[in-house]
Amino acid sequence: MKNVLVLVVFFMTTLSFAQNKNAKATLEVDGVCMMCKDRIEKAAIKSKGVKSAIWNVDTHELKLIFDERKTNLETIEKSVASVGHDTKNVKADDDVYNNIDPCCKYRDEQVVKDHQD
Secondary structure: OHHHHHHHHHHHHHHHHOOOOOEEEEEEEOOOOHHHHHHHHHHHHOOOOEEEEEEOOOOOEEEEEEOOOOOOHHHHHHHHHOOOOOEOOOOOOHHHHHOOOHHHOOOOHHHHHHHHO
């Protein structure tokens, strides 16, 4: 009986620390248009373990489904920043940002205003 109890406790502990293969998360990612959407989603999906990445132009939310055993949010944020888009925690390198299409310059107030009209 004692062995059974030990096994039950062991399995419950193991399950509580197991990583989720279908984790869901939402990241805030800066962008202004459909070209940004395409670039952001492609960068996220290229991260190993990302199963779904959908960015909303209006809310700037990137909704993710990913395998926590293969990646994490920091890695995904770095991937998105590597194509020129800032996240809440990772800022895109200025050289990369400066090479994105002028239509996508979300740091420029006039570009953001133009997309709101």
